[in-house]
Amino acid sequence: MLIRKPTDLPYSQVTPRSTYLHRRRFLAALTALAPTLAAGTRLEGIAKSRFSTTEPPTPYKDVTTYNNFYEFGTQKDQPAAYAKNFRTRPWTLTIEGEVAKPITLDLDAVLKLAPLEERIYRMRCVEGWSMVIPWVGFPLNAILQKVQPTSKAQFVAFQSFHDLKQMPESRWAGIPLPYVEGLRLDEAMHPLTLLSVGLYGETLPNQNGAPLRLVVPWKYGFKSIKSIVKIDLVEEQPHTLWSTIAPQEYGFYANVNPSVDHPRWSQASERRIGEIGRRETLMFNGYTDQVAALYDGMDLRINY
Ligand SMILES: Nc1nc2c(c(=O)[nH]1)N[C@H]1C(S)=C(S)[C@@H](COP(=O)(O)O)O[C@H]1N2
Numbered sequence: 347m348l349i350r351k352p353t354d355l356p357y358s359q360v361t362p363r364s365t366y367l368h369r370r371r372f373l374a375a376l377t378a379l380a381p382t383l384a385a386g387t388r389l390e391g392i393a394k395s396r397f398s399t400t401e402p403p404t405p406y407k408d409v410t411t412y413n414n415f416y417e418f419g420t421q422k423d424q425p426a427a428y429a430k431n432f433r434t435r436p437w438t439l440t441i442e443g444e445v446a447k448p449i450t451l452d453l454d455a456v457l458k459l460a461p462l463e464e465r466i467y468r469m470r471c472v473e474g475w476s477m478v479i480p481w482v483g484f485p486l487n488a489i490l491q492k493v494q495p496t497s498k499a500q501f502v503a504f505q506s507f508h509d510l511k512q513m514p515e516s517r518w519a520g521i522p523l524p525y526v527e528g529l530r531l532d533e534a535m536h537p538l539t540l541l542s543v544g545l546y547g548e549t550l551p552n553q554n555g556a557p558l559r560l561v562v563p564w565k566y567g568f569k570s571i572k573s574i575v576k577i578d579l580v581e582e583q584p585h586t587l588w589s590t591i592a593p594q595e596y597g598f599y600a601n602v603n604p605s606v607d608h609p610r611w612s613q614a615s616e617r618r619i620g621e622i623g624r625r626e627t628l629m630f631n632g633y634t635d636q637v638a639a640l641y642d643g644m645d646l647r648i649n650y
């Protein structure tokens with residue numbers, strides 16, 4: 347996989363072959379010093395995925411200016427403005443808990459864990475709007491397999507970065523932070539569950555959860571936690587932000603389900619950003635064939 351900032355000098359082309367070894371050492375030093383992979387860096391060698399929808403992607407402008415990221419403000423246009431200077435390098439991700447091999451990785455190591463894919467997914471927010479987003483990332487199960495969950499691991503708990511200095515608006519967000527979310531282990535291992543590092547072929551814009559976030563396309567958007575710093579494998583169902591502060595409104599499972607209304611509004615339809623009118627919301631956001639088996643025997647009205 348090749349990753350290159352468009353503005354970087356193409357060293358491979360300007361350096362004579364004879365200095366190859368020297369260049370290698372020079373590049374290693376450079377990488378250690380320079381902030382790499384800033385937001386908006388082109389990602390290369392991205393494979394297309396058979397899991398992509400053929401629906402037209404929502405325009406880049408909407409994907410990156412109509413956001414929910416309460417740490418950077420609760421209005422849709424605020425994250426794009428207030429996350430501009432969010433420092434996402436250096437970044438470390440820790441995976442621990444009920445695993446044989448706990449690990450802390452820097453972002454470059456995370457990027458090397460598995461081949462990058464483009465996954466064009468439908469996303470639906472519990473507020474009743476949806477988008478089609480060309481994510482870049484790899485299945486979360488690649489990272490989970492690496493740490494080897496123990497037999498006690500039943501759930502996966504995720505935690506976002508939080509720092510009042512960098513996220514002063516988060517003081518007024520009205521939610522307990524850091525943002526936390528969780529999945530059952532089999533949901534986390536499902537091939538559709540993505541660890542995303544980019545969209546539209548580039549590293550994630552800050553407002554979309556740079557440098558790495560979860561994407562769970564059959565669940566409401568709030569499950570897709572942004573700017574992850576810690577993944578904890580646990581025995582018991584973990585506390586999750588929205589289901590803790592409003593348990594009657596946001597369940598742990600949060601599967602997109604048009605037949606379970608939010609107590610304050612219907613979930614039967616949605617507004618696809620960029621379209622006029624509303625469209626019908628599909629069970630599991632249209633991913634029934636792939637994920638329904640995860641919930642065999644469960645009452646999804648109780649486990650909403
Ligand atoms: N850390 C964090 N993650 C978050 C949120 C948030 O406020 N903070 N909002 C969630 C909600 S409600 C939605 S709909 C999606 C929005 O992702 P997007 O802005 O990239 O479309 O992010 C989710 N992940």
Ligand SMILES: [Mo]
Nearest residue numbers: 471472567568
């Ligand atoms: Mo959301």
